[in-house]
Amino acid sequence: MTESSQDGATSLEPWARALLRCPVTGAELVDGTDENGQPVLVSQDPERPLVYPVRDGIPVLLADEARPA
Structure with a gap:
């Protein structure tokens, strides 16, 4: 994984x-x-x-962190 980008939440491959x-x-x-x-x-x-939040470019994919859209 790489750091957050300005174009999106994550800069994953x-x-x-x-x-x-x-x-x-x-x-x-x-x-x-x-x-x-x-x-x-x-x-x-x-x-x-x-x-789901993205903190420091890392998606936090925990059910407890999710909120309704």
Whole structure:
């Protein structure tokens, strides 16, 4: 993994990025920003979208850290 970039939440290699999934729903995760402009990963589950923080360029994919989108 590498540090956070300005273009997205994470600067992972494409193959590694494609492997990331929501630990709660298994849905794909996409880059986003929260209401404060901080990077997040957003679960693309239409029934239960969740948001995960990215701290120092590292996605925090813990169920306890997720919040509703």
